[in-house]
Amino acid sequence: MKIMTKSLLTLSPVALALLLPMSHQASAHGYISKPEARGYLCRLRENTHCGNVVYEPQSLEGQDRFPQSGPIDGHIASAGLRAFGALDDQSINRWTKRHIKTGPNEFSWRFTAAHSSRDWRYFITKTSWDPNSPLTRDQFETVPFCEYQGYNRQPPKTLTHLCNVPERTGYHVVLGVWDVADTPMSFYNVVDVMIDNDDTQKATWQDVGDIVTGRDLKVGDKVKTRVFGDSKEIPSLQTVLTINNENEGLNKNWTIALAEKINASQSWIQAGQLNENNEVKITVGRNEIFAQSNAGISSVELEFEMAPLPKPDFSVTGVSHNYLIEGDAVNFDFTVNLDANAQIQATLNKSYNSIVTKAYEVVKGQSQLSLNYPNAETGHYNLTISYITNEGVTDEKMFHLNIVNSELPEEPTPPVVEPIADVEFIFPESLARYKAGTVVLQPKNNKVYQCKPWPYNGYCVQWSQTANQYEPGVGLYWNMAWIEIK
Structure with a gap:
């Protein structure tokens, strides 16, 4: 052996x-x-x-x-x-x-x-x-x-x-x-x-679908055949046509191209019109889809996958990091640059709740907009500014900000805190070393927090002075990343 x-x-x-x-x-x-x-x-x-x-x-x-x-x-x-x-x-x-x-x-x-x-x-x-x-x-x-x-x-x-x-x-x-x-x-x-022994004249063709006419397609659009038999789809018999230029997307062109691709890649399925010789031939105009009667195919449908529309240029300027309450209210002034006519929506959120929202109709170009927050309260917020065009294209930008009673010093000096037993770091020192189970002291409230296990531990290292939403005990979403233990 x-x-x-x-x-x-x-x-x-x-x-x-x-x-x-x-x-x-x-x-x-x-x-x-x-x-x-x-x-x-x-x-x-x-x-x-x-x-x-x-x-x-x-x-x-x-x-x-x-x-x-x-x-x-x-x-x-x-x-x-x-x-x-x-x-x-x-x-x-x-x-x-x-x-x-x-x-x-x-x-x-x-x-x-x-x-x-x-x-x-x-x-x-x-x-x-x-x-x-x-x-x-x-x-x-x-x-x-x-x-x-x-x-x-x-x-x-x-x-x-x-x-x-x-x-x-x-x-x-x-x-x-x-x-x-x-x-x-x-x-x-x-x-x-x-x-195949040149005996296609013996095949019996049955009409199982149509190539729908009357619509032009755009560059990047796809049209697919979905072939069904015994009440289930047969993916191996699918034909996909992708539109590569404007001329290919014209209705008179893509319908012929799809029929040609079906006929070139399939044997049990053919597209065209059935003539007196029992042959399926492509015609200019309406073409039907036929299947051999013994192929087990009951129907063929067309599915259109539309290419996503390009997003217009979009920018927002004028949003600050800190806002001061004046007369019990805060006013947010900002400038939107958008390369399309659209509806703008500005929403101020706090702790997952919408505080105030406003919609604006804008035209292509630059728009000066304002959002007023009456009876304002201090705390950490996020301001979301989104748009939707007449064609349904949408996008948004989010800004984290603080509302305060008085002006904050530019860079407050953190207090000197005596280390507590079992604390590995004083936040945010050695930020890149934080992992699941890491224990830190938050000097802003003198409390101790532990980084959550996977998959939430990735939030523990996401912090900067201008984006502190996951800062332990302070950020808007801190409890997604940390557990307060002391």
Whole structure:
């Protein structure tokens, strides 16, 4: 028995965890890259909701000699590995498909870790298979339609086999099996294919949606198809068109471009008008969306994702840090510069409560505005000044300020405070070192505070002389960051 630590280390963590109980280990890894296997299309993000295989399409390894042994029925696509179990989902519209024809086709393998090889064998689903049932041995032909010997040699990094695909039409699954020579293991890759033999005239098309006309789109807007079957959406069949310039956004242009993109990227869905030859052809004007009657598609809807409107230039000046109560009131005078017509709203808040608010209609340019606070009280406040344009664009700016009874000295000298036991710092000294559990003394009220645990500890270091909303015991939101302990 040949078990080496070096071989084990070449396995990915997922594969190692699943294969560790087995007595033999192979350092081989590989996948079918053309036409792309189901797991590899997950890696390419053309298949969705795939689980861990997006990281390891090369690791679908199970017991060898299918169909006599190997992965159990219903788990063939995942090679019987729980970590890759999402690959075992099976329905007519679950997976992205690659187009091929019957007759000669190339199947290419890419090896991330080559190994001496016994053979490569390819199986295909029967003509009577049920694409909406799990993949089992009964779904596949028992005899491979293509087989290549490995002669116990290591293959190159890429290897291509020319295989004669038997007579089929429509959706089928090809199972490629790479049998390793010196271990009892094989690699299993399923390839979802749409076999087109120039027989589209036999397809029955049904109308499942429309390309809505009558609206122009802007640069950055997107229009998406949403494809539904059996009352659920099928993301793998979605088509997305992005508008890159004004000309593309014209109704007459984007509707044609969307139809062209659908027809180029889909086979079961086509856009246009159905002619007397049972062909779907794009027309200038109204185009409908058709699906093949056996595709399991019930409807196709359009979804528009509008690009956000640019925000106009916006600035506010004239707001001070300290305001003095005069005659029981405070008046806030400020200047707004806004590059659009809009409604301005100014709101004075204290401890999460709105104290006074006022709305103003302004035109593009500079506006001198004022907000009066009658019966004013001292304390820490924030002043929020926001706008909303006629198009619905909005933004805001916030200012922290203090209202006082008399003028404050420019820089008051902090009192000398004797340290208290267990206090690590006198706020705000060594501010950058504060973390969850840090204990500080607040010299302004001679109280002790402890920094809250994650995720609130990040607020403890957010302080400056002009932005003290999280200052312990003093700031407007201090209790979001600190716990008073003494």
